[in-house]
Amino acid sequence: xxxxxxxxxxxxxxxxxxxxxxxxxxxxxxxxxxxxxxxxxxxxxxxxxxxxxxxxxxxxxxxxxxxxxxxxxxxxxxxxxxxxxxxxxxxxxxxxxxxxxxxxxxxxxxxxxxxxxxxxxxxxxxxxxxxxxxxxxxxxxxxxxxxxxxxxxxxx
Numbered sequence: 046x047x048x049x050x051x052x053x054x055x056x057x058x059x060x061x062x063x064x065x066x067x068x069x070x071x072x073x074x075x076x077x078x079x080x081x082x083x084x085x086x087x088x089x090x091x092x093x094x095x096x097x098x099x100x101x102x103x104x105x106x107x108x109x110x111x112x113x114x115x116x117x118x119x120x121x122x123x124x125x126x127x128x129x130x131x132x133x134x135x136x137x138x139x140x141x142x143x144x145x146x147x148x149x150x151x152x153x154x155x156x157x158x159x160x161x162x163x164x165x166x167x168x169x170x171x172x173x174x175x176x177x178x179x180x181x182x183x184x185x186x187x188x189x190x191x192x193x194x195x196x197x198x199x200x201x
Contacts, residue, residue, distance in 0.1 A: 074133075095149055106142070147191050154169060175191070
C-alpha cells in the first residue's frame with residue numbers, strides 16, 4: 046500500500062450506538078433495583094410487619110438501603126439517591142413498611158384462628174392508625190388503596 050493510499054483511506058471507527066448503550070445500562074440498573082426491592086427487602090423487613098416498631102427502627106433499614114443505593118449509583122448525596130428512587134418509581138422504605146404492616150393486619154383481621162380473634166380490635170385500631178396517616182383527602186379503606194395513595198404522594 047502506498048503512502049497516497051493511506052492518506053486517502055478514511056479512518057474507520059467502529060460504530061458505537063451511545064443511546065443503545067445508555068438504554069442497556071438503564072435496563073440493567075432497573076432490573077437490579079427491582080431485584081433488590083423484590084428479593085432483598087422482604088428479608089430485611091420480615092419482622093417489621095408483625096412487630097411494633099419505633100421511628101428509629103424504621104430509619105435503620107432506610108439507612109441500609111440508602112447506603113447500598115449510594116454505592117450502586119456511586120454518589121455520596123442522599124438527595125441524588127432519593128431522586129433516583131423516584132425516577133425508578135421505588136417507594137421509600139418507611140412507606141414500604143407501612144404497606145406491609147397494613148397487609149399483615151388485614152390478613153390478621155380476617156383470620157379464623159381463635160387466638161387471632163382475641164386481638165382483632167387491636168389490629169383494627171392499628172390498621173386505622175396507618176390509614177389515617179395517609180388519608181388527607183382520600184378515604185383509605187384497603188391496602189391496595191393505601192399503596193396507590195402512597196404512590197400518588199411520592200410520584201405525583
